[in-house]
Amino acid sequence: MNTELIFSAGPGPAFDTFCQGRNYASVHTLTDSNTATLALPVLAASSTILAEARNWTMPAGEENKNLATLSNLWTELESAGATRRSLLVNIGGGVVTDLGGFAAATFKRGMDYVNIPTTVLGAVDASFGGKTGIDFGGLKNQIGTFAAPAATIISDTFFATLPPEQILSGYAEMLKHALLSSSEATHKALDFDPVADLASGNMLPLLRSSCNVKAGIVAADPHEKGLRKSLNLGHTAGHAFESLAMRRGKPIPHGYAVAYGMVVALILSHMKLGVGTGLLYPLAAYVRSHYGSPGIKCSDYPELLGFMHSDKKNTAKKTVNFTLLKNAGEPVIDCATSDNDIRTALDILTDLI
């Protein structure tokens, strides 16, 4: 996966520099109905290439990450005269970069694309790593391919217009990367408030460290045969919290569920791998004060366990596979965990947050 990760407070000029000497036949941009007004004008004002590029805007929202939008984008690329030597620039959150990346990977058997993420989740997770795709048949990311962007240009320029809840949701993935990196990175991440400290100038360096953790893991295991599963930290229980909230008609942002799931993973790491509580307690305190409580009761456990057993990343039947930590920066994948241990961890979780 040869994606150039470019970190810059000036994404427009950084894009123009990236294009130098590349001689793309034409440049096309994809935005959604929010980033068309919140991000594109900022980029067009500082990039001569983006100012001249032909833009197509998709409706915002996960419900539009579908075949109909993809087909409309292919039609637009065709009528705009795009060729295999053209470039598609995806400007937006994970929905835009997933769908635009898949469109680029398949149009004329593949054209280059560049992502300019505008959400925190997009910047640190969705905009590089090679996974592209759309939702299909009522299921998320069912159709897609691995196709790396030529470059991802990461900046914090666009975050000021994001709702605080969405900033925090993306930040949970940054906490995850920090836990997968080192104790020092974890404490640094826990010392930062991504909403209150957004304009402090510290966000961009944190984005850089965070992205480099994911990039290193993806480079070692691009197709998720082993190590890449460590990026699933917090997601086994997290997906269960997310699904339960959805079933109750009170959806919670993905990152909030992952934050609760990471606390569960650290409790299990303590119980099963003998990890001290030096990471668990500060993380739980941070999650409690920034993400609140998951609000689960003992009567929810059977449903939560049901979701964990049906998670597509679980192959064993009697146990649930978790990614745990031997220490900060030392993930252990595929830790088979019994229902009893999970129930105990959920009891401790509700005591802690």
Ligand SMILES: NC(=O)c1ccc[n+]([C@@H]2O[C@H](COP(=O)([O-])OP(=O)(O)OC[C@H]3O[C@@H](n4cnc5c(N)ncnc54)[C@H](O)[C@@H]3O)[C@@H](O)[C@H]2O)c1
């Ligand atoms: N490919 C991967 O590796 C990967 C990894 C994680 C998530 N994802 C995907 O990413 C998607 C979620 O990403 P997301 O949370 O960025 O969602 P999103 O793209 O839907 O963005 C969320 C909302 O924020 C708006 N928005 C975007 N930038 C904004 C800004 N700067 N200011 C104000 N509003 C803005 C969007 O228009 C949208 O309404 C999911 O589809 C998920 O499957 C992919």
Ligand SMILES: [Zn+2]
């Ligand atoms: Zn996630």
